[in-house]
Amino acid sequence: MDTGLILGIETSCDETAAAVVRGGEQVLSNVVLSQLATHQPYGGVVPELASREHLRAIVPVVRKALEDAGQTYESVDALAVTQGPGLAGALLVGISYAKALGFALDKPLIAVNHLDGHIHAVLLEERQKGNRELRFPLLALVVSGGHTHLYLAQEKQRSWTYQNVGHTRDDAAGEAFDKVAKLLGLGYPGGPVIDRLAPYGDPAAIRFTIAQMKHSDRKSPQARTSDGQPRFDFSYSGIKTAVLRYVETNQLQPQIEIRRKALLSLPTPSLEDYRKLCDQRTLDLVASFQNAMVEDLVSKTLEAARQYEIATLFVTGGVAANSRLRRRFEDQAAQEGLPVYFPSRPLSTDNAAMIAAAAYPKLLAGALAPAEFSAEASLALR
Numbered sequence: 578m579d580t581g582l583i584l585g586i587e588t589s590c591d592e593t594a595a596a597v598v599r600g601g602e603q604v605l606s607n608v609v610l611s612q613l614a615t616h617q618p619y620g621g622v623v624p625e626l627a628s629r630e631h632l633r634a635i636v637p638v639v640r641k642a643l644e645d646a647g648q649t650y651e652s653v654d655a656l657a658v659t660q661g662p663g664l665a666g667a668l669l670v671g672i673s674y675a676k677a678l679g680f681a682l683d684k685p686l687i688a689v690n691h692l693d694g695h696i697h698a699v700l701l702e703e704r705q706k707g708n709r710e711l712r713f714p715l716l717a718l719v720v721s722g723g724h725t726h727l728y729l730a731q732e733k734q735r736s737w738t739y740q741n742v743g744h745t746r747d748d749a750a751g752e753a754f755d756k757v758a759k760l761l762g763l764g765y766p767g768g769p770v771i772d773r774l775a776p777y778g779d780p781a782a783i784r785f786t787i788a789q790m791k792h793s794d795r796k797s798p799q800a801r802t803s804d805g806q807p808r809f810d811f812s813y814s815g816i817k818t819a820v821l822r823y824v825e826t827n828q829l830q831p832q833i834e835i836r837r838k839a840l841l842s843l844p845t846p847s848l849e850d851y852r853k854l855c856d857q858r859t860l861d862l863v864a865s866f867q868n869a870m871v872e873d874l875v876s877k878t879l880e881a882a883r884q885y886e887i888a889t890l891f892v893t894g895g896v897a898a899n900s901r902l903r904r905r906f907e908d909q910a911a912q913e914g915l916p917v918y919f920p921s922r923p924l925s926t927d928n929a930a931m932i933a934a935a936a937y938p939k940l941l942a943g944a945l946a947p948a949e950f951s952a953e954a955s956l957a958l959r
């Protein structure tokens with residue numbers, strides 16, 4: 578147990594992932610098998626197909642993670658698996674497999690919250706860089722396909738605890754990127770494509786307004802946490818409707834259909850292919866949408882940081898891979914003298930290294946998963 582060699586398994590959505598991490602910070606292997614090709618024709622993740630693909634992939638992915646790390650089933654000290662939140666059927670594949678493996682090998686098993694994993698992706702890499710002295714209070718924005726959450730984090734004897742001070746009231750930020758990309762015939766997932774196309778458009782071309790909580794709203798019960806602290810909620814379903822309205826008003830539909838069909842016929846479209854299929858008005862629309870999303874995420878997060886007198890900011894999850902989001906957070910946080918940390922891009926999106934890293938303090942604390950634990954699609958982070 579001294580070396581803390583943990584085999585992490587992650588199957589919460591559409592990536593089958595396994596990784597071996599030593600002591601919560603040394604990544605020996607990190608294997609991520611994306612199901613992109615399976616879900617792409619549907620413009621989003623189909624839960625039944627995700628479970629089926631996890632079932633197919635889990636054994637070879639775990640085997641590859643062990644091989645890449647130069648380890649065996651027997652040589653790891655413990656196993657860690659994502660318990661939730663995520664798709665119940667998809668989570669169950671990882672959990673059943675990890676439980677069976679733990680039982681057969683007689684190894685300890687740790688259940689990890691996927692969002693704790695995203696936060697540990699940042700920690701893992703900061704520790705690798707030698708940054709062991711984070712200042713508290715710390716605020717973490719976890720922004721992905723399924724989540725837009727703000728957490729106040731505390732560390733006690735290496736274990737982290739959290740208080741939620743903001744979440745989305747409807748769509749998650751990544752979901753908005755995905756839905757807008759689908760609407761514009763740009764395929765799935767939307768975030769990476771919008772990120773790459775946006776620099777060719779004018780971010781100020783179309784002014785999208787995102788639902789704001791007025792100052793007076795702050796007094797309403799919805800604007801407070803259960804212990805009376807201010808909340809900083811997000812809302813992204815309105816901007817999706819605004820994009821739809823723009824498409825209808827400007828009669829972009831025929832062009833979108835041509836683009837959708839053309840992209841479906843290309844196995845791996847390049848940036849040039851995407852660009853050729855978008856006129857300037859569409860590029861401006863993409864850039865303006867991304868700009869509105871980024872400004873809202875940055876301004877609300879920094880407002881929360883000021884309110885809670887935050888000393889360190891983490892931004893993590895799939896949307897944290899967005900180039901403009903990173904740049905704007907860096908610029909704006911620097912103006913306020915607030916250090917902001919992101920994971921590298923490969924660790925921003927779903928992976929199992931973050932799950933193994935989040936499991937390490939739990940292993941040290943002896944917080945093992947009870948034998949009867951199961952998938953929790955809406956598992957809260959505390």
Ligand code: KG4
Pocket residue numbers: 590720721722723724750751752754755766767768769772894895896897898899900925926927
């Ligand atoms: O963390 P993640 O891999 O899975 C969830 O836990 O949801 O996040 C996936 C989400 C998708 O919505 C995807 O469109 C978005 O992250 N995403 C991005 C970028 N890369 C991935 N959004 C904006 N810009 C990106 N570069």
Ligand code: ZN
Pocket residue numbers: 691695721722894895926927
């Ligand atoms: Zn995630």
